[in-house]
Amino acid sequence: MMGKSHLVISTGVTLSVLGIIDEKITLPVIAVTAVSALLPDIDEPNSLLVSRALPTRFIQFLKLALVGLGGFLYFFGQAFAPWNIILAVLVGVVSLMPTRSLRNIVMILIGAGLILFGNTFIPWNYIIGSLLVICALLPHRGLTHTLYGVLGWTALLYFSTSGYSNTLWIAGGLSYLLHLLADSLTNRGIRPIPPLDWRLKFNLMSTGTRKGSFVEGGFVLLTFFLVYIVFLRHIAI
Numbered sequence: 001m002m003g004k005s006h007l008v009i010s011t012g013v014t015l016s017v018l019g020i021i022d023e024k025i026t027l028p029v030i031a032v033t034a035v036s037a038l039l040p041d042i043d044e045p046n047s048l049l050v051s052r053a054l055p056t057r058f059i060q061f062l063k064l065a066l067v068g069l070g071g072f073l074y075f076f077g078q079a080f081a082p083w084n085i086i087l088a089v090l091v092g093v094v095s096l097m098p099t100r101s102l103r104n105i106v107m108i109l110i111g112a113g114l115i116l117f118g119n120t121f122i123p124w125n126y127i128i129g130s131l132l133v134i135c136a137l138l139p140h141r142g143l144t145h146t147l148y149g150v151l152g153w154t155a156l157l158y159f160s161t162s163g164y165s166n167t168l169w170i171a172g173g174l175s176y177l178l179h180l181l182a183d184s185l186t187n188r189g190i191r192p193i194p195p196l197d198w199r200l201k202f203n204l205m206s207t208g209t210r211k212g213s214f215v216e217g218g219f220v221l222l223t224f225f226l227v228y229i230v231f232l233r234h235i236a237i
């Protein structure tokens, strides 16, 4: 399923459920819900979340900046020879790395920095920091679309935020779970408990086909309808 459909369906249904059970919907709750809706696809090369958080252009700019830094070190560090050459070569090697690997390194550095020094943003520094590190080190594709992914993310939210309120981890966990359920509607389905080969697959739609995008659009419309019934009708009256 497309990232945008996930964003609408997971976020819309989660917020509707919260509305029905009368939980308070704050801006942080909406933010966690939206991120959790996109999180499972983070291991895909064109993930909506990663490409917005660290755009490819940013990484390309970083590469250029590194080449500049390498040149600077070489020419202006001649008093420290041969260290200027060694450093310049090191920086040059980093700038030659594939965009994807460089992005992972930047993610780990920012994540570790947030966890260690982001104490002003508690508990967000733990959530965002761990998330960046986990995403960069994710061992293999598909692990996010499992029960372990749901439990891991929910546990991370629970331990970092349950001291403040219970809405955040409930919203995040539910939104993540809904993403997996939406993916299980497709012909590819998901493998929720590897190493078991069992696939959860309802085969309602084939991704990439016209009928598939039609069904996908149908679920998006249904979500808007649900949100309308739960929230907007009250405002109108």
Ligand SMILES: [Zn+2]
Pocket (backbone or CB within 6 Å): 001, 040, 041, 145, 179, 183
């Ligand atoms: Zn997915």
